[in-house]
Amino acid sequence: MAQIELSAIRKSFDGTDVLNGIDFRIGDGEFISLVGPSGCGKSTLLRIIAGLEPQNSGQIHIDGRPVDGIRPSARNLAMVFQSYALYPHLSTFDNIAVPLRMRRLSAIERLPLLGPLLPGRRAKERGIRADIETIAEQLDIAPLLRRKPGQLSGGQRQRVAVGRAMVREPLAFLFDEPLSNLDAKLRVHMRAELAELHRRLKATFVYVTHDQAEAMTMSSRIAVMMGGELIQAGTPAEIYNDPGDIRVAEFIGSPKINILPGRIRKDGGIDVLGTALRLACGATAGECRVGVRPERIDLGTGPFSGSVVHLENLGAEAFVHLAIGDAGLRLIARLADVRHLPAMGSPVAFGFASDAVRAFDPAGKRIPLRAEQSERIREPAHV
Amino acid sequence: MNNAHPIPVRAILRHFLLIAGAAVMLAPFIWMISTASKPQTEIFSSELHLIPHQFALRDNLREAFAKANLLRFLLNGVIVTVSIFVLQVMVALPAAYALAKLRFLGRETLFALVLFGILIPPQATAIPVFLLLHEAGLLDSYAALVLPFTISVFGIFLMRQFFKTVPDDLVDAARMDGISEFGIVWQVMLPAAIPAVTAFGIFSVVAHWNDYFWPLIVLNSEQLRTPPLAVAHFRNNEAGTSYGPLMAAAMVIIAPLVIAFLFAQRRFIEGITLTGIK
Ligand SMILES: Nc1ncnc2c1ncn2[C@@H]1O[C@H](COP(=O)(O)OP(=O)(O)OP(=O)(O)O)[C@@H](O)[C@H]1O
Ligand SMILES: [Mg+2]
Numbered sequence: 001m002a003q004i005e006l007s008a009i010r011k012s013f014d015g016t017d018v019l020n021g022i023d024f025r026i027g028d029g030e031f032i033s034l035v036g037p038s039g040c041g042k043s044t045l046l047r048i049i050a051g052l053e054p055q056n057s058g059q060i061h062i063d064g065r066p067v068d069g070i071r072p073s074a075r076n077l078a079m080v081f082q083s084y085a086l087y088p089h090l091s092t093f094d095n096i097a098v099p100l101r102m103r104r105l106s107a108i109e110r111l112p113l114l115g116p117l118l119p120g121r122r123a124k125e126r127g128i129r130a131d132i133e134t135i136a137e138q139l140d141i142a143p144l145l146r147r148k149p150g151q152l153s154g155g156q157r158q159r160v161a162v163g164r165a166m167v168r169e170p171l172a173f174l175f176d177e178p179l180s181n182l183d184a185k186l187r188v189h190m191r192a193e194l195a196e197l198h199r200r201l202k203a204t205f206v207y208v209t210h211d212q213a214e215a216m217t218m219s220s221r222i223a224v225m226m227g228g229e230l231i232q233a234g235t236p237a238e239i240y241n242d243p244g245d246i247r248v249a250e251f252i253g254s255p256k257i258n259i260l261p262g263r264i265r266k267d268g269g270i271d272v273l274g275t276a277l278r279l280a281c282g283a284t285a286g287e288c289r290v291g292v293r294p295e296r297i298d299l300g301t302g303p304f305s306g307s308v309v310h311l312e313n314l315g316a317e318a319f320v321h322l323a324i325g326d327a328g329l330r331l332i333a334r335l336a337d338v339r340h341l342p343a344m345g346s347p348v349a350f351g352f353a354s355d356a357v358r359a360f361d362p363a364g365k366r367i368p369l370r371a372e373q374s375e376r377i378r379e380p381a382h383v
Numbered sequence: 384m385n386n387a388h389p390i391p392v393r394a395i396l397r398h399f400l401l402i403a404g405a406a407v408m409l410a411p412f413i414w415m416i417s418t419a420s421k422p423q424t425e426i427f428s429s430e431l432h433l434i435p436h437q438f439a440l441r442d443n444l445r446e447a448f449a450k451a452n453l454l455r456f457l458l459n460g461v462i463v464t465v466s467i468f469v470l471q472v473m474v475a476l477p478a479a480y481a482l483a484k485l486r487f488l489g490r491e492t493l494f495a496l497v498l499f500g501i502l503i504p505p506q507a508t509a510i511p512v513f514l515l516l517h518e519a520g521l522l523d524s525y526a527a528l529v530l531p532f533t534i535s536v537f538g539i540f541l542m543r544q545f546f547k548t549v550p551d552d553l554v555d556a557a558r559m560d561g562i563s564e565f566g567i568v569w570q571v572m573l574p575a576a577i578p579a580v581t582a583f584g585i586f587s588v589v590a591h592w593n594d595y596f597w598p599l600i601v602l603n604s605e606q607l608r609t610p611p612l613a614v615a616h617f618r619n620n621e622a623g624t625s626y627g628p629l630m631a632a633a634m635v636i637i638a639p640l641v642i643a644f645l646f647a648q649r650r651f652i653e654g655i656t657l658t659g660i661k
Binding site: 052090098099 | 552555557559561562571574575
């Protein structure tokens with residue numbers, strides 16, 4: 001349980017900037033997911049927090065204490081790696097015992113032949129054994145304690161790695177894509193287990209993933225990184241509904257958010273595909289981009305029209321791909337009711353509610369919108 | 384069905400060639416065993432036969448052990464090869480770990496120097512090393528036999544290549560668990576690299592057990608002689624023309640390696656393919 005504070009973290013490898021000044025505060029007991037495309041620096045940031053990689057500049061505080069230059073083990077964090085990184089020559093039991101032995105036994109007590117003869121070593125070993133058995137019970141790996149990592153399945157290895165992290169009761173857990181080596185079904189299962197573990201331990205979790213489903217389902221907050229910058233952090237709902245940047249909007253959500261070309265008129269109104277929306281903004285006139293989530297597209301009615309070019313029926317829901325105009329513009333709509341699918345090639349009218357619209361300026365920054373003048377004038381009357 | 388029993392001409396030919404090759408390779412050994420088993424009179428008889436009429440291996444062995452301190456020479460061989468190997472591992476593993484897993488200025492240059500070191504034949508440095516040992520007053524001692532070989536650039540190179548294949552995550556996990564860098568070498572890298580260490584061990588032990596050149600240069604005292612040197616001296620002084628005991632002594636001296644090979648045949652082959660030695 002710890003608060004982790006990052007200020008102005010910069011890192012470059014051989015002259016290439018990988019992290020360009022990350023400022024972030026992770027609260028006590030939070031489950032933070034770091035998401036972003038491959039190569040954006042997630043793992044690097046996690047390794048800097050762990051102390052495995054020194055930052056070029058910036059500070060890290062854990063529970064208010066600066067930890068820069070402090071050895072990884074002294075930071076009292078635990079890390080679970082994508083490859084699990086279990087010691088291949090040690091049994092499950094010994095793997096989990098390593099951090100405890102390193103911490104509780106003195107250097108002399110750890111000596112291979114002499115160590116076990118020393119007084120006090122037996123009692124310490126008993127304590128270690130008891131702790132490991134408790135953890136093994138919790139993680140359902142008690143029958144596997146004698147096996148070597150090579151004799152375990154991916155999911156079991158994953159659990160052993162979590163056990164090795166848990167056993168020393170660290171201030172915080174760092175996970176680097178711990179589920180990406182598992183098959184889809186096991187991944188969903190382990191997702192639930194990790195979320196449950198977080199609730200039980202109430203510890204701080206920092207979880208790196210590029211799987212947004214993991215981030216959305218498990219985290220209390222998501223931090224989205226792009227190109228070495230942390231561009232937005234917020235609860236999963238905030239990130240999904242209120243993206244501050246078009247890259248965030250496009251990264252989160254599957255299928256991807258629909259982006260339509262738009263124009264801001266001189267009077268602040270917005271036109272999309274030649275149709276005026278009942279929205280206004282304070283931005284200067286010019287090009288803009290308008291995003292609408294697939295589930296907010298209403299098929300059948302509306303001022304726009306397209307033709308169906310592809311249908312994906314997943315049973316519980318369906319995705320309708322529409323082509324609009326001749327410019328190759330595509331759009332995806334999610335249909336909750338799969339019993340009434342439009343026919344392939346047929347023309348379909350569509351529209352969207354004005355509160356479904358997110359507008360972005362050419363640089364990708366979010367443009368705040370308000371309902372159009374005529375409606376706003378009437379607003380005071382309602383209040 | 385007619386190709387179910389083709390006449391395996393090629394297989395027969397292949398085996399014939401292999402057997403012929405094996406016979407050439409084995410002939411000296413067979414001759415050695417044969418001679419070691421013959422009494423003096425049969426060795427010098429004009430007729431050529433492999434199986435002795437009168438079996439005299441025991442007598443020859445007894446004579447060999449009586450004439451020279453064979454056990455002492457074998458012990459010398461064990462002391463020297465084991466010391467060399469242990470020291471080589473103690474130097475090569477940390478060096479290889481640093482070259483493979485640590486990032487520091489000049490690492491590539493150092494590694495290039497290691498590669499360069501492999502290219503230098505030991506004979507080229509023999510005289511400087513000899514003079515060094517002379518200055519240090521270490522000639523004619525176990526130290527003279529062991530010290531020049533404690534830093535094996537080949538060992539460093541081999542272990543470094545192997546350590547490269549150990550995942551970085553494993554090293555990082557060890558650091559998170561609180562194992563020191565030296566601890567990582569012995570507790571994490573060494574167990575992961577057992578196949579490579581075994582291979583290197585085979586290479587090192589075979590090379591130094593059989594080494595004739597270096598012991599010949601630095602040794603004077605009889606009681607320090609290593610097995611190959613002992614056999615050679617045996618021929619010159621002790622046995623004279625009694626080839627029976629000489630061959631018996633040679634048998635005793637190659638026996639440890641042969642027995643070790645029989646016990647660890649698979650490891651041996653793995654090791655030799657890994658190190659690429661012949
Ligand atoms: N040790 C290193 N030396 C040089 N460059 C590195 C090193 N580690 C990472 N990088 C570079 O830093 C950038 C960020 O890497 P990082 O591993 O943090 O990405 P990531 O966000 O974790 O990506 P992924 O989702 O693929 O794991 C990449 O361009 C990578 O090539
Ligand atoms: Mg990564």
